[in-house]
Amino acid sequence: MANKLNNFDAVVVGAGFSGLYMLYRLREAGFSTRVFEAGEGVGGTWYWNRYPGARCDSESIYYNYTFSEELYKEWTWSSRYPEQPEILKYLNFVADKFKLRPDIQFKTRITGAQYDEDQNNWQIQLDDGTTVTAKYFITGVGCLSAANLPNFKGLENFKGERYHTGHWPHEKVDFTGKRVGIIGTGSSGVQAIPVIAEEAGHLTVFQRTPQYSAPARNHPYAPEYIRQSKENFNEIKKQMRESQGGQPVPIPTKSALEVSKEERERVYNDAWENGGLGIFSSYYDITINEAANETAAEFIRSKICEIVKKPEMAQKLLPSYYYGTKRPIIDTNYYETFNRDNVSLVDVKSSPIVEITQKGIKTTEAEYELDAIVLATGFDGMTGPLLKMDIRGKDGVSLKEKWMGGAQTRTYLGVAKAGFPNFFMITGPESPSVLSNMPVSIEQHVEWIGDCIEYLRENGMETIEANVDAEEAWSQHCREVAEATLFTKTDSWYTGANIPGKPRRFLIYLGGVGAYRQKCDEIAEKGYEGFTMKPSKKPVP
Numbered sequence: 001m002a003n004k005l006n007n008f009d010a011v012v013v014g015a016g017f018s019g020l021y022m023l024y025r026l027r028e029a030g031f032s033t034r035v036f037e038a039g040e041g042v043g044g045t046w047y048w049n050r051y052p053g054a055r056c057d058s059e060s061i062y063y064n065y066t067f068s069e070e071l072y073k074e075w076t077w078s079s080r081y082p083e084q085p086e087i088l089k090y091l092n093f094v095a096d097k098f099k100l101r102p103d104i105q106f107k108t109r110i111t112g113a114q115y116d117e118d119q120n121n122w123q124i125q126l127d128d129g130t131t132v133t134a135k136y137f138i139t140g141v142g143c144l145s146a147a148n149l150p151n152f153k154g155l156e157n158f159k160g161e162r163y164h165t166g167h168w169p170h171e172k173v174d175f176t177g178k179r180v181g182i183i184g185t186g187s188s189g190v191q192a193i194p195v196i197a198e199e200a201g202h203l204t205v206f207q208r209t210p211q212y213s214a215p216a217r218n219h220p221y222a223p224e225y226i227r228q229s230k231e232n233f234n235e236i237k238k239q240m241r242e243s244q245g246g247q248p249v250p251i252p253t254k255s256a257l258e259v260s261k262e263e264r265e266r267v268y269n270d271a272w273e274n275g276g277l278g279i280f281s282s283y284y285d286i287t288i289n290e291a292a293n294e295t296a297a298e299f300i301r302s303k304i305c306e307i308v309k310k311p312e313m314a315q316k317l318l319p320s321y322y323y324g325t326k327r328p329i330i331d332t333n334y335y336e337t338f339n340r341d342n343v344s345l346v347d348v349k350s351s352p353i354v355e356i357t358q359k360g361i362k363t364t365e366a367e368y369e370l371d372a373i374v375l376a377t378g379f380d381g382m383t384g385p386l387l388k389m390d391i392r393g394k395d396g397v398s399l400k401e402k403w404m405g406g407a408q409t410r411t412y413l414g415v416a417k418a419g420f421p422n423f424f425m426i427t428g429p430e431s432p433s434v435l436s437n438m439p440v441s442i443e444q445h446v447e448w449i450g451d452c453i454e455y456l457r458e459n460g461m462e463t464i465e466a467n468v469d470a471e472e473a474w475s476q477h478c479r480e481v482a483e484a485t486l487f488t489k490t491d492s493w494y495t496g497a498n499i500p501g502k503p504r505r506f507l508i509y510l511g512g513v514g515a516y517r518q519k520c521d522e523i524a525e526k527g528y529e530g531f532t533m534k535p536s537k538k539p540v541p
């Protein structure tokens, strides 16, 4: 029988970028807040994803909090795309600076939460069997925290070592001299493959879909560059917040088809040489027009053929889906790695994996004997982390039932859900989330939620709940924006197509972070239009 431990103003799930700032924001406003975190430390994504080669793919001077100028100026990044340990160190620095740890309960997973209509609060179950209550229940679970472990026949029979990139051990895994197999060539696989190849005796890459990737060209930051970025803090912050993707890059105004072939090649080449995601943001129509998309796709394919020396290997690595409609990847020596003698590539689309045996991986064509298998098979994105918990709103109806397992996912602004009073999702489905620089979208949601909760207190309101019609309209708007792009036409974790049986839905708002922020602010200014509030029975303090 569960016993009640405590009662808080707010309970927050997760101590990553979202949870840490939400805790700080609410605590500063005087709300008692408790964060529950399954890991033993802070960091979220950066706590779990410790695989070799893991690093950021947003430039570090933009991949951090901007709510505190002091914090921004105190922290100095070493390089353009730092590795996971440095980002984790940053989040630990934030937790220490703002003395957040006393309000975080580690090694505790929230398994479920039910809204109690009589008490107007949330009853929240922890995996140690206890229940806590809170007026507000806020998820900061990220979009990519539920690992996808494919249901390979015989996976449990494998006698060697087995790892998933999203749950990497804390101690170093030594692949020296070993026969390693890696399944998956998304961002995680593409980052891990070159690093593992340097250590392993032999690395076999099991690729289902070839990827477009551009060189990261990571480099240490010059002290002068750091000094300037700190000096320009306010301008950088403003530009990030008003931008399309959360980074201070100008929104492209030209079509890839209105310029000459030579001009386009020059632009793509410059982006390639400069490193990073420049090709993706070269022209405004790359993700909306097939012909424009093909120009970028063909450019990257030509680079793959240039880099990979063995023509047969290069052919296998050529992608054909619409460039950018799976998450664009940046790498360090990814394609170059396939020139190594100790790396081989198995196309598991033409010869699928049929079984994991005691000795290794068996495809329809051969059995590959291995000492270790790395699953870089990604995540059940967007809805996965939310539906892992049994969240129940009014009348005991669960989020899973409301969303029909993902077939009818509807939110208001990606932050609230009709039928779930006083419930907020940081970077939830149908917000810009993963198609933006995450810290920028996280800060925007945290600040909006914090302001909303303060508004409720100041106005003597007990509950806030999204209206069904407002939710329906927002959801439809999201779908319309997405349908005008090529994103919905590709099988990816964006569309849920990576999880067998998962309903196909594109749950990211593509209108851009600047426009989205404006929309959210307007709604707040109109007294939280599209929400219904109920006054508190208690007198306003």
Ligand code: N01
Pocket: 055, 056, 057, 058, 144, 150, 151, 165, 183, 184, 185, 186, 187, 188, 189, 191, 206, 207, 208, 209, 327, 348, 353, 376, 377, 378, 379, 434, 493, 498
């Ligand atoms: O996962 P993915 P990820 N048999 O889903 C393959 C973020 N991230 O962990 O494409 C064989 O992209 C699957 O094949 P296919 C970033 O947002 C960021 O790599 O479905 N193969 C694919 O190749 C990213 O997008 C960074 O045909 C199977 C791979 O596994 C997101 O996380 C770094 C399979 C999964 O790729 C997810 O990236 C890392 C099966 N049954 C991650 N099932 C940064 O740089 C799956 N695959 C910040």
